[in-house]
Amino acid sequence: MTLPLALSIGDPAGVGPELACAAWALSGTAGLPPFFVVGSARVIEDAGYARGLHVRVAAISSPAEAAAIFPTALPVLEVGDIDYTPGQPTDEGASLALRALETATALVLAGEASALVTGPIAKSRLARIGFTQPGQTEFVADACAIAHADAVMMLAGPNLRVVPITVHVPISAVPGLLTADLIRSRAIIAAAALQRDFSIAAPRLAIAGLNPHAGEDGRMGREEIEVIAPAVAALRTAGIDARGPLPADTMFHAAARETYDAAICMYHDQALIPIKVLDFDEGVNVTLGLPIVRTSPDHGTAFGIAGTGEARPGATLAALRMAGECAARRMSLLRPG
Amino acid sequence: MTLPLALSIGDPAGVGPELACAAWALSGTAGLPPFFVVGSARVIEDAGYARGLHVRVAAISSPAEAAAIFPTALPVLEVGDIDYTPGQPTDEGASLALRALETATALVLAGEASALVTGPIAKSRLARIGFTQPGQTEFVADACAIAHADAVMMLAGPNLRVVPITVHVPISAVPGLLTADLIRSRAIIAAAALQRDFSIAAPRLAIAGLNPHAGEDGRMGREEIEVIAPAVAALRTAGIDARGPLPADTMFHAAARETYDAAICMYHDQALIPIKVLDFDEGVNVTLGLPIVRTSPDHGTAFGIAGTGEARPGATLAALRMAGECAARRMSLLRPG
Numbered sequence: 097m098t099l100p101l102a103l104s105i106g107d108p109a110g111v112g113p114e115l116a117c118a119a120w121a122l123s124g125t126a127g128l129p130p131f132f133v134v135g136s137a138r139v140i141e142d143a144g145y146a147r148g149l150h151v152r153v154a155a156i157s158s159p160a161e162a163a164a165i166f167p168t169a170l171p172v173l174e175v176g177d178i179d180y181t182p183g184q185p186t187d188e189g190a191s192l193a194l195r196a197l198e199t200a201t202a203l204v205l206a207g208e209a210s211a212l213v214t215g216p217i218a219k220s221r222l223a224r225i226g227f228t229q230p231g232q233t234e235f236v237a238d239a240c241a242i243a244h245a246d247a248v249m250m251l252a253g254p255n256l257r258v259v260p261i262t263v264h265v266p267i268s269a270v271p272g273l274l275t276a277d278l279i280r281s282r283a284i285i286a287a288a289a290l291q292r293d294f295s296i297a298a299p300r301l302a303i304a305g306l307n308p309h310a311g312e313d314g315r316m317g318r319e320e321i322e323v324i325a326p327a328v329a330a331l332r333t334a335g336i337d338a339r340g341p342l343p344a345d346t347m348f349h350a351a352a353r354e355t356y357d358a359a360i361c362m363y364h365d366q367a368l369i370p371i372k373v374l375d376f377d378e379g380v381n382v383t384l385g386l387p388i389v390r391t392s393p394d395h396g397t398a399f400g401i402a403g404t405g406e407a408r409p410g411a412t413l414a415a416l417r418m419a420g421e422c423a424a425r426r427m428s429l430l431r432p433g
Numbered sequence: 434m435t436l437p438l439a440l441s442i443g444d445p446a447g448v449g450p451e452l453a454c455a456a457w458a459l460s461g462t463a464g465l466p467p468f469f470v471v472g473s474a475r476v477i478e479d480a481g482y483a484r485g486l487h488v489r490v491a492a493i494s495s496p497a498e499a500a501a502i503f504p505t506a507l508p509v510l511e512v513g514d515i516d517y518t519p520g521q522p523t524d525e526g527a528s529l530a531l532r533a534l535e536t537a538t539a540l541v542l543a544g545e546a547s548a549l550v551t552g553p554i555a556k557s558r559l560a561r562i563g564f565t566q567p568g569q570t571e572f573v574a575d576a577c578a579i580a581h582a583d584a585v586m587m588l589a590g591p592n593l594r595v596v597p598i599t600v601h602v603p604i605s606a607v608p609g610l611l612t613a614d615l616i617r618s619r620a621i622i623a624a625a626a627l628q629r630d631f632s633i634a635a636p637r638l639a640i641a642g643l644n645p646h647a648g649e650d651g652r653m654g655r656e657e658i659e660v661i662a663p664a665v666a667a668l669r670t671a672g673i674d675a676r677g678p679l680p681a682d683t684m685f686h687a688a689a690r691e692t693y694d695a696a697i698c699m700y701h702d703q704a705l706i707p708i709k710v711l712d713f714d715e716g717v718n719v720t721l722g723l724p725i726v727r728t729s730p731d732h733g734t735a736f737g738i739a740g741t742g743e744a745r746p747g748a749t750l751a752a753l754r755m756a757g758e759c760a761a762r763r764m765s766l767l768r769p770g
Contacts, residue, residue, distance in 0.1 A: 266644045266654030267700075268608040307603045308701035317603030345705035349713035363604075364645035366702060368682035373710045376686035 105135025106215025110397025113143035142180035182403025211389035253375025303340030442472025443552025447734025450480035479517035519740025548726035590712025640677030
């Protein structure tokens, strides 16, 4: 039996519901594996209608029903029933989004779904209803009993994969947060995941410098010498094909990208600027280092355009496809030769 | 009479000489205006030969001879005669590079050449022979009696123009160097140059934030609130179409780029990562705010590949073309109606 992917609806007032519909409508041409939505059938139905899609919605009571239904209807596992109010987030909606995330995660952990794909939520609104984690990644890490520091964010698109070592912190805090140990441990998690989930036998990591021209031998900052170079040396000692610290500005053009499988970046925008230039509509956020496969489209709730039909489904399609591929690779590792 | 462009040779052991030859060889198809090299005829001749180009070199004694000669030979105004030693920089070569820069700048200031295009130099080697400025931009600013702070670097390619507010400083120093006044004054110089030299009547400036998500209302850094937003407000008060602070990661994809004429960036890599992703082989460094037009190809001496024929001429072609266009626009502003 084919295990389906579990897609949490995200904030029902955001673009998550309509993109779930669009992904189902495009699943044949996009070559997606079967998936089901964890959320509200009414919201999904209304969101599809608002987008001008004729999406048949089928409520299911167990993921086991999803694969057989998927070719003719979009399976929805209900965790609530609320009105569809695109662009107008409510606490009720946030509450639904949280239940969907909890349920979808639990089903994947229980082996009833092959991988977790999370729709976009509004963190500030979730915080108001008692969500204590900074984001979905940390929620999933907790559910998997993995330390937040060991759940590593990778953004992946058709042209580039990037792993930011620091993420949602001010630029002024970045130099103080970088340690050789942090860089080393996250890069090791990234390398292991590229092997296991992306079938890259000997992953090549390009480690970015922090400063302009990677510090130019200490003339423009010493973090490369004191922190990043020792991390690269430790990675090489650990048998990982790591290079760096490299000047960040010359790491991301086409010829440079051919020399590595993932770029390890020191801060948020160093990673996100190049991938959003290259893969704006197809960026997938993958959480590495978890016992389950988890991806999400690399965009937010986009309340401003929810329900208008403007939201592009590329990232959702890519997140579903990548989740399916990673899950299949993990399964194949479990099968005898 | 057509005034020619003055191209300084750069370090004679770098890729400057061969790219001057390649640019001349491609000048017809690339639609370049006439230019002459300030340097050494022997170096140019040997560099062309090493690259497999049949470049006729004609020594000239005055820029006034250049335009007539240009269709049949590459005019060279000699400031020295040394051996061509690609990949092996010498103090003698650095000295030639400096004389070439001095002479080319003086000829443009004297109105004998229409614009200055500078070949790549090795700063550390120039410093050894008594060059006191940090780079060519500051040298040219001094020659023009313009304060270094008022000579503003813009990098321009077919897809993007960026102005970094801070440049060759460590990331840890960036937050302390940013002031509303610095951002405002550089953006005003940029806007004026876009009008005068790029014929953009009402330049639209996109001002980047410093922190992830432009600080997200102060949750990830306060520079946006305390420094950048006031600078944007001051620019708007001054009648400039400025927007921001904007999240840097979503500023550079194709649809976003259509909404502005130049991005004002807070630090080196925020500006250089996107332009090198988009326009790696065609990036031009333009100095704004000078009484003369000055451009240069956005790459270094590349000693490692000098003489091998690997260096691509795209940026040199683009620097020459842009210099010619900017100079022509300034001239047209001087002509009556």
